[in-house]
Amino acid sequence: MHLRSLLFFLILIAAGVVDVSASVDFEKCFAEIRSGIHGQTGGTDNQGNPVTGVNENTTSITYDFCVRACGSGGGAFSWSAFSQQFSAWLLPWLALLSQFPFGSRYRWDNLMSVILALGSPCLAGYSLVLTVLNANWVARRFANIKYPNAQHAALVLSSLQQIPLKVTTETGLLASLVVLPENDPWWKELVEQLDYADIHTWTIAGVTSIAWVVIAYALTIIDAFSTISTDPNSNGQGLSGVGSIWLWMLPVTIGYLQLSPRCDAERVTKALNRANKLSYIASPDGAVNADMVSDMRALSSHPYRESIHRDHEATAPIYNYARFLPFVQIVEEFASAFHYASENARKHIPVNRDAPWERGDGTTIHPANRQGSGAQVEAYCTAPSYVRRSHWGPSIFSRFAIASLAALALQWSTSGASIVIVYFTPTLMVSLGLGCRSAAYLLYAALATFVWALLVASSLLGHYAATRTDDRAPGLAQYAAVFLRRCAKVVAALNAAWILAAFFLQFGNFFDRCYCNSDVLGLGGRAHNVMLLEGSDISAMKAAWVGGVVLAVVPSGLFLIFINMLIDPVLGLSL
Template sequence: MPYPPVDAALTFLKLLPLLLLFPSPTTADCLTQFLALQQFNTSIEGGTDNHGRPINIQNATAMTYALCNQICGSSSHIRSWGIFSQRFSTWLLPFLALVSQLPFGANNKIDNLTSILLNVGSPTLATYSLLLTLLNARWVSLRFSKICYPNAQIAARILSTLQQIPLKISSSSSSSDKDNNDGDVLLASLIVLPENDAWWSDLLVWLDINYTYTWSFANVASIGWVVIAFLLTVIDTFTTSSSNLSPPLNFNGLAVAFAWLWLLPLVISWLQFAPRCDRVSLHRALRHANRLAYVASPSPSSPPPIYQPHPAPVTANTKSSRRAISIAIHNGTLTADEHRTPPIYNYARIFRWCAAVETVYAGFKEAGRRAGMHLPVQSEVAWVDSEKEGDVRPENRRGCEESVADYIRAPDHLLKLKRKSSKISSGLIYRMLIASICALFLTWGTVAGAVIVEWFTPTIGLSCKSGSYLMYAVLSTTSWLALVLSSTLSAQSIPLLSVRNHPPYRTPFRLSASIALRRLGKLLGALNALWLVLICLFQFIGVYDMCFCNGSVLYLGRARSYAVWILTPEDNAAFWYPGVGGTVLACGAVIVFLIFTNLLLDPLASVS
């Protein structure tokens, strides 16, 4: 037997032009026939009250699913073009315009289109990436704020800004790893040498002056349009008296607004954080800064005639093409999402970024510890005090490459204690858990408002409309879960840093599972985005306006299903409860989320 909602969905796109130009009999026609039956036919069976209890057809305000099919047919009651265009422009168009204000920044249209589909199809993933970004920025800012060494706070700001690209750190981690000493010297020189102060300051300037997703007139106009349209929808729902058609048409607009309301705090929060997500600008900033990088010189093989305690550093270009901080090389299909700069892909870069931060932090921390003990880089020279408290004079920061490399390398006994205490980046699991809870809270808080509104309007129960919104939330969560699992497996399958003591754990299962889960998650997200748009179009055109959907057959079954056609004063009064409940739930989720994200943004001001 054909399934009515599926049949409607399959034929919708084919018949849309004809349906709008030549609509089928409307709901009003069915109501007219129902009223005629009440007046002229008292023997027909199938009349019920608005709770599904059988009564005489003359006093009935609803009818069974079987009688509804006899009177109105089993097809949808398509509305006219004028009704469709009015509702589309009032309820859906403002949110579609707001989607364009999300941060993108990819260099090709396909990646930007995929980012749009993932944002709309999985608000859970979009919110998760946003929260991870804000929590990471808070974590790195507070972590580096405890270090008293030149450029430490600037490094925190730079690392926070570079969450939109996969970072590569050239460094070893222990004094016994001599084979990778070149990489250690690159990072150590960047941290220790006073000649590299210009590298840190210039990179920060270049990141600030290049493309930044921040407030503009277009952003404010789009946000204002959505807020006004939402307020008018809520006011119209609770001030316009319900007609004798059920469910009230105004509730359709309220459900659509709730289903899209998660987009508003997402755009506002990204605008407040102002991510740098243009790939070309980020690459250009790093290339420009790396031309200014200096590297410590090796000790001379024989002592010079005149003792020189500080061998002059040389530019990094004269030694090799390697740099201490650079962008990781594309590793094929496995790390494809890490190299896509739209912020929604920050979930894929979390493990690599945290590993990079931990490496840079360890170097600054060890340098700060030794500076606090008044130990200069070159042990042969005496410490030079500074007049300013906490300042480290340039004379104390110069030395040969061996001394510079050793200056940021923690002693082996301290390193072993650190490895035993934590094999994962500090607090990463905690931040992922907080981001997951908040993402689920915003997604289900707003979409649940739409489900409540549609569930508790006659006929009460799981209908095509409430079921469609519920399916959207489930697919959003499933897509997010698949992509998070994919990124976790990917991090375990590749080396996050170019060091010997961080080996990859390559297994065919992890590689295949990571790629499969990523493709599944992105496919579900893209299809779910189209599904949300179709849900709204179905409501505007009247595809859901059929006996199967109006009778909540999904919930009650065909034998017990009934379609309400005439509302009683008690029904009109009862509409306030799902409306108010859904409004409080959806708006409360948005307000709580915005308050939480603003609290996370506070520590950034301390390093700006």
């Protein structure tokens, strides 16, 4: 892409937005060109090769000839055409956004979650896959632990991925929650409180929105192939634009409806607080209610105050990118405590080592084996001194890599489908062939990926800053994390506004001008405007459209299948 051409393109957009009165009747202009009114120099074939003379059989002209004969303005704006395309191609997708899960405490965080999804489909897919992979990992992490409430712990932790959590190990709070039989009601109460019925799951409204989008996309495909014409600039508008570039919304929306994330900040916090009233802590005089000791609890909702943790507190699932590493550390705290308690129980070692091991009924551990002082309970769940746990967590790279690859594939398959369709719609390309429409979609996809990369880098730096205090590096990492996060949100907002503006410009015929129709951005001096498609052109264009549809639909379907393969109720993912 030539820099001067790109700058000229941006200037044209600004000029078009300001001056909407100038319009070109290309049908009339092309008829005049073929009649010879504008001269005999500037004709080409549909591959951009010069031809001798201009007559009624001329099918293409150079960009300079197009501007000289027709002017630099765009096609006439038609409100009826604009409203029809907006309602048929764009409105169903915008309506589908209402089915995204929200639940953050602050409205701004909910609004920003929509902006982030629109501005970076890659981030939306990444957070969804991370959520499923984390839940699957948690269930497997606890699957072989044979101790009371271990499966309850896996279920609770998987369901609390959207909540900013704090684990307190001081004074034996966590160990008491794991070991003491008096805390069995705590686990049961929290599971019941999180199993509320009106969660974000399948509803008539959700099914209707999804069906509306599927039907609209199917009709877009049918319309594109059934109304294909010899006019190259009227083909593939809806198919290449909204119809394919936002197809990622379908698997992401369906995935979240199947997951039913517990992301209502107020409700989940109340559930935790209600369960925590039942928590007990070990003391020299036996188990006592935690309220009698302090206000601290082993597991609680933790509203962060520092700027670095801003996205941790937002409970909309798209912010799970920020909670990934802290969540892994919380799970490891619980899993470690349960693991060593289970290992001691397997060896028939009671919490109070001075007491004999009481045999239970063969399926559960006798409550007497789970009693002891605070020091004994804490020692029962503590790892040996030689065990060192990573600040990052186990298996994080594999989950990060899988989530990244899946999200990038979803992003670039849908965006790439739109680019392919318009790229191979004549003007037929003999070189780079990047035009206004394809450049708009390519810019959107590139910025969406950039936003994802910035936020992932921000989360890594933020976790490093939160877990290291040995030198000045964590302070620098904290500032960098906040800076990258804020930059990413600004770019995401601009990118969301850009893709909406690109659709409006497309529906308003702004792109229907000599500059865009000649693909000057990519072809440069060889730019030419195809006035009439030939049979071979239409055949090649149809093949490209079929390829674009397949490129959008198949990876989106595979993404959804991948999500469903990871959702396994046996592992305790769903309440």
